Amino acid sequence: MSGISRRQLGKGALAAGVTIMVSGEARAEDHFDVVVVGGGFGGATAAKYIRRIDPSLSVALVEQKRVFYSCPFSNLVLGGLKSMDEIGHGYKTLTQKWGVEVIHKRASRINVANKRIRLAGGQILTYDKAILSPGIDLRLDAIPGYDKAALGLMPHGWKAGPQTRDLRERLLAMDDGGLVIISPPTNPFRCPPGPYERASMIAHYLKTNKPKSKILILDPKPKFSKEALFKQAWDALYPGMIEHLSAADDGEVVRVDANTLELESAFGEIHRGDVVNFIPPNIAGVIAGNSGLTNKDGWCPVDPVTFESTVAADVHIIGDAAIAGEMPKSGFSANSQGKIAAINVVAALTGRAPTEGSFANTCYSLIAPDYGISVAKVYRSTSDGIVGVDGSGGLSPMDANADFRAAEAAYAEGWYQAITQDMFG
Known part of the structure; x- marks a missing residue:
């Protein structure tokens, strides 16, 4: 033709x-x-x-899905600062205003x-x-014991929606004095600061409602995004509540038993939680x-x-x-x-x-309702790959005062409203 x-x-x-x-x-x-x-x-x-x-x-x-639940701000649902409805977004405007045919x-x-x-x-x-x-x-074959059946016993919550609700309900049901275990995945994975913001938001909920409780992070990595900023905030806001074990501290989990909520470390240590948030490799x-x-x-x-x-x-x-x-x-x-x-x-x-692209990225993390930190950078596409632009962006400063941290928390809210409007409005 x-x-x-x-x-x-x-x-x-x-x-x-x-x-x-x-x-x-x-x-x-x-x-x-x-x-x-x-x-x-x-x-x-x-x-x-x-x-x-x-x-x-x-x-x-x-x-x-007819409603998109965002992973950004889903940790705030776990901390009791947001509802699921507040992180849910529909597709009506994409069709009615922009003429996109949405097929569910x-x-x-x-x-x-x-x-x-x-x-x-x-x-x-x-x-x-x-x-x-x-x-x-999620790689359900990566860690022995974590399979499809384990999803309902050790929720990962790394896709916002039903798993977020499940994890929240388990936190609500846990007795004061319980232990929450968070096991982040190996690199690369979605949202590098996410597990540590999650620990912060859960700590906020526990401090407010179940102050005898503890959080243990079993981490297979030697370091994590914004680590110094997170740990400084944990020491100030949640003293003695959050313990982080890196790979060097025997934080790598090599086996789980979802029925008993037990995790075994590389050196053979057994940790049992009352609520276990296990996030497999992505x-x-x-x-x-x-x-x-x-x-x-x-x-x-x-x-x-x-x-x-x-x-x-x-x-x-x-x-x-x-x-x-x-x-x-x-x-x-x-x-x-x-x-x-x-x-x-x-x-x-x-x-x-x-057209060669120029990209922006900012990752805000809330550690408390009025305490935010961030990392930002500009990137550009080249024939050799996408690389960061020297001198662009950076981390929130260490030792900033309360007003600065509160302002970053407010910026996080503004960023979320702006980007979801950009996507769906």
Whole structure:
């Protein structure tokens, strides 16, 4: 069919309700210029910004959940500072204002060779460009004893939603004087400061409601993000309540027993908690692995300028799942990457050259309602990868006064309201 582009043909078929034969069976096939899979910080941003940049492009956003619960601020739910409703966001405005077709169905695999995505129920989407923002999944085979059954006994809470509620309810039910054990994952993982903000927020709840209780962090890493700032705050706000054992202190967990809430360390020490928050090693969301887009370590290699997969043409991968050089796996990173991916996807579809990106990331952590700390940096894409810009950003200062810490806590709230409005508003 010379003179007719695939996109024009797809749009015509969609408008006419064409049914196409796939593997000998009749399937309704809907074509879009861009299909975005995953409706979180990366995917929702990318879908919205493609329509902002070029409203003539058709965009579908595939997201199984009708309400997105953000991992940022989910720790505040555990600390009793936020409700689940306050971290929940819907997709109505993306459709009504921006013209994104939001499809609440599960997509488990992308056929990258044929540019087809099959959804639960049999619906098939085809695309000229796909953007994959699947977040993370959890390696349930990594630590002996932590399997699917253990999820209901030692909740990880690393995907905000039901697991957040479960962990919160366990904290509410625990007797005063109980022990909460938090076991963070090995690197790389979603939100490097997250487990330590979580310990802080749980400590705030315990100090207020169950002051005889303790928190033990069993950490497989030698150090963690903003460590000195966290420990200074813990000493000041929660003296004697939080104990942190690094890998050098025998903090690495090598086996768990979910039924008895016991964790065994590398040196054979047995720790038993009343509430155990065990966070297994992270990998890219399952659809990435199912679609052959991950490396041997479970993450997705991408072009550092366009975020196009290095193993599949016309599939761009952003957010936690992507190998994005020096950028951390954070919501702010995913939001920033979503905008650059949107610019470059539109450029590719309209015959323009790609744009090298400049990215921002700030990670706020609340240690108490009026005590915040942060780390920030600017990054840029180069032919050698995504690298931090020398002299940009930095950490909150040590020994800052109470007014400074309170201001950072207020900035965290402002950041959250701004970025969720940017994604969904």
